Amino acid sequence: xxxxxxxxxxxxxxxxxxxxxxxxxxxxxxxxxxxxxxxxxxxxxxxxxxxxxxxxxxxxxxxxxxxxxxxxxxxxxxxxxxxxxxxxxxxxxxxxxxxxxxxxxxxxxxxxxxxxxxxxxxxxxxxxxxxxxxxxxxxxxxxxxxxxxxxxxxxxxxxxxxxxxxxxxxxxxxxxxxxxxxxxxxxxxxxxxxxxxxxxxxxxxxxxxxxxxxxxxxxxxxxxxxxxxxxxxxxxxxxxxxxxxxxxxxxxxxxxxxxxxxxxxxxxxxxx
Numbered sequence: 001x002x003x004x005x006x007x008x009x010x011x012x013x014x015x016x017x018x019x020x021x022x023x024x025x026x027x028x029x030x031x032x033x034x035x036x037x038x039x040x041x042x043x044x045x046x047x048x049x050x051x052x053x054x055x056x057x058x059x060x061x062x063x064x065x066x067x068x069x070x071x072x073x074x075x076x077x078x079x080x081x082x083x084x085x086x087x088x089x090x091x092x093x094x095x096x097x098x099x100x101x102x103x104x105x106x107x108x109x110x111x112x113x114x115x116x117x118x119x120x121x122x123x124x125x126x127x128x129x130x131x132x133x134x135x136x137x138x139x140x141x142x143x144x145x146x147x148x149x150x151x152x153x154x155x156x157x158x159x160x161x162x163x164x165x166x167x168x169x170x171x172x173x174x175x176x177x178x179x180x181x182x183x184x185x186x187x188x189x190x191x192x193x194x195x196x197x198x199x200x201x202x203x204x205x206x207x208x209x210x211x212x213x214x215x216x217x218x219x220x221x222x223x224x225x226x227x228x229x230x231x232x233x234x235x236x237x238x239x240x241x242x243x244x245x246x247x248x249x250x251x252x253x254x255x256x257x258x259x260x261x262x263x264x265x266x267x268x269x270x271x272x
Contacts, residue, residue: 007036008056009250012049012071012091013064016040020236020264021062024243027263031134031256043067050074054096060250061091062243063100068130075100085137090246101249104131105138108182108212108243111233116180116208118142124149124168124176124206126197127184128159132211135184135238136163147176150185173202181206181225188219194247196220203228211235217268 004090011021022110025038036059046067053061063071068087072078075091075098082088084149088100112118121144128150136146136159146165148157153169160167168176184246187197203209209225214235222232242265244255 002037002041003035005035007034009036009038009059009060009061010041011038011062011064012041012043012046012062012067013062014043014066015107016042017062018062020239020267021243023263023267024240024260025247027259028256030245031112031259032251032253034251034253038080041202044069047074050098053091053098057096058093060093060246062246063089064251065092072100074098077176081105081137081141085133087134089242092249097168101246102134103242103245103249104134104238106245107240108135109138109142110241110245111237112180112210114237115231115233118144121145121180122147122176122178123180123182124178125182125184126150126187128152128155129184132184133159133163135182135212136165140165145178147178149173149176161218173198174205179206180208181230183209183211183213183221186213189213190215194220196224200224200228203230206230208233210238212238214239214268215271217265236261236264236268 011019022038029036071088079101082100082102085102089104090101092099123139124147126149136155139146147168148156148160149168149170156167183197185197187195203225208231210233211219211221212235213219217234225232240261247255
């Protein structure tokens with residue numbers, strides 16, 4: 001029951017009506033008997049929204065597109081890893097002091113570790129945006145090797161230079177020695193259900209394929225990868241594990257992983 005003692009958390013973004021985060025976090029609060037609620041905050045003015053976190057004593061917030069970089073100068077303190085990535089996806093309100101973190105990289109690494117070790121493995125990341133940056137950071141933190149490719153070759157080169165890794169032209173992917181592929185682009189997301197970010201003939205080079213797209217859950221890339229004998233990681237895994245890390249930052253409690261995962265898959269299934 002919501003009452004005068006209920007702690008409020010939420011997600012800052014535009015749009016946020018599609019977010020699966022409320023389902024995950026509210027299920028976790030209920031499972032652990034925490035008097036808290038998590039709601040979507042559709043943001044039209046980010047500075048005012050951040051001021052509202054302080055003024056309303058909001059316990060914390062997730063931060064999503066398009067505000068992960070824009071929010072940085074508006075908060076009081078930045079976790080060193082978030083500073084390295086130049087992006088914040090989690091804000092913790094410590095008695096009016098707003099601290100920014102990034103759990104996207106933790107989500108990616110934890111998802112990968114369910115299927116593979118990271119140290120010494122070579123990963124090819126398709127994409128050069130914020131998700132690719134977080135995933136590359138996490139792999140490098142765990143002593144893996146990274147190559148980056150993107151439709152925008154210059155963008156890939158810039159990110160690769162910042163991360164001190166190799167950029168691979170899309171027409172030279174067959175020369176990349178990576179055995180694990182990660183799609184960090186929106187290719188394959190609804191409504192472009194037949195989109196592929198890589199030539200399917202190259203998929204037999206990979207033993208494991210992860211896609212961060214989760215609408216649909218089983219993308220064409222993952223179907224093709226399975227057909228070529230690769231193991232797969234669906235896009236909800238990274239989302240779930242970054243959310244459990246957020247929950248633990250806000251509450252200091254161990255997140256109920258199975259409960260949050262079940263809520264995410266159920267909410268996605270309800271969408272049809």
